[in-house]
Amino acid sequence: MDWKQLWEIISAADNVPIVALIPLLAFYLFLAWRQAKANDLLVAQLAGDPALAKTHHRKAWPFQPGWQKEVHVWPFLLRMEFLAAIIVTIILMVWSITLNAPLEEPANPNLTMNPAKAPWYFLGLQEMLVYFDPWIAGVVMPTLIIIGLMVIPYIDTNPLGCGYYTWKQRKFAIGTFLFGFVILWVSMIIIGTFIRGPGWQWFWPGQTWDHNRLIYEVNRDLPDIFGITSNLWKGIFGAVVVGGYYLATGLLAHALFRRYNAKNYQRMSLLQYSLMMFFLLTMFGLPIKILLRHTLHIKYVWITPWFNV
């Protein structure tokens, strides 16, 4: 266990935000989960008691008759905002006094940094470079993430859970988003920051960064495993496999969604449903390719003269 190496990574000034992000994310997820649980309990209670549902104020927080439903922004909200601004300022001040912003040697195109890392919030994408070609990891994926985020409000037809925390009323939406945000985005950033060392190789926390370590990757392409040699057949084979993935998992997802999310399925139009399926399957394609790499050492699935997937 190389504690010095571990400390060097954790205490590197630019890594501090990620070290901070982990407990912050845990704290806020806990806060959300607690409120979701309280609201779900209330929903169950009201659903079982229609008489109560008619009179209840419908929030997990207490409310007495005679209390005002609205409060003045001045001072009740403004004091919160003022307090928040002061607290953030204090945090920033202390942070800026105790920790210096990093400054390396002057830029030198002839001396490559190893590892050369992007800013931490892009490390998830840089980690994807291990598994995908740059045009997918660097261009297509960010574009799909942005478009995927943007279509969310238009494909989520579930009218429940607007304006309050809940889990039971929106299991699919919340589960999918947390998978995308926490598992794919944040944990890939964590891997990119804390695990990846020189040569973008995998170093467990506490393992010494060995700049001379060589790993002989024995990655193969999927068509090679099947003994396909001609370019034409490689292209066709890859297209069939990728198309087959979308078809097979699409069918599986369809079967599950139709059964366990019947109401939302009925509400969705064809366009909404196909958009959701496309983004869902593409998102799940990511960990599948990662698994393929780590278990079967597969580099490309689909090979063409112009692009490889």
Add this chain to the structure above:
Amino acid sequence: MPEEKTPNGKNGKNGKSLGLMDRLRSGVKEDITSLKTDLPAKAKEQIETLKKPTKTQVYTSIFRHKHDDTPRNRALGVLSNVFLHLHPAKINRDAVRYCYTWGMGGITFYLFIVLTFTGVLLMFYYHPSKVQAFRDVLYLEHDVPFGKLLRNMHRWAAHLMVIAVELHMLRVFLTGSYKKPREFNWNVGVILLVLTLLLSFTGYLLPDDQLGFWAVTVGTNMARATPLLGHEGPFGAQFGMTPYNDVRFGLLGGSIVDANALLRSYIWHCIGIPIIASIFMIVHFWRVRKDGGISGPAAVILESEVKEAQK
């Protein structure tokens, strides 16, 4: 010398006109007596008004309403203030609870203000040129009073802003706040998220050190692989792309990360993106109000109460 006056007391044509010196003398005398009597009176009056500063014209021209604690004044305190008028006068009593909003949207905006402030101060000491940039940062760190603090604060506020934006998005998702009628504002928010990341990324190169240089090299190398528009991307070559005319060239102002790239990221970082982001922020905040204010905490809805649209 006795004064000779015309019958009506004026120097009319009918009377003997007074000499210039006489008129001057009597005028000055009058002025002096008026100074003696009027000034103390006016001073007394002035002191009386100073005892009630809220009645002065200056004060009432700035503050349009009284400040004693009445519901009306509480509302006016928000509505008649340009910085606060984006708020409604009253809000949902539970919306002030920290555990609902986490305050992340507001904190993001506050950090943007902090970054603008520290950023403008940093601009006084920085030249976006290959010769000067790195030295300017050294100068800032070692010679400018509080320069180190300034740079640290700008950097950490930027990181904090990225975290705050992501947590804000998480909160909005978990509370379902993007649902009808707020779909459009969610989209504006996604664009603001992207702009925040771009702001942070363009700032990364500016110290012109190894860290920024290689981070930006890694980042912009991906642009080479843009389908159709990058010279190494799928169908890029077929589309006529070379290192000297593709999208990466456009981003860097050259085929390598050099002086032009430094200038471009400086201008995007300090002028271009902040203006674009400000415009989107205006829309974002405006739409929060127009879409019915903050989404909650709303009353829970039961599954049985959902009215299905008629098909």
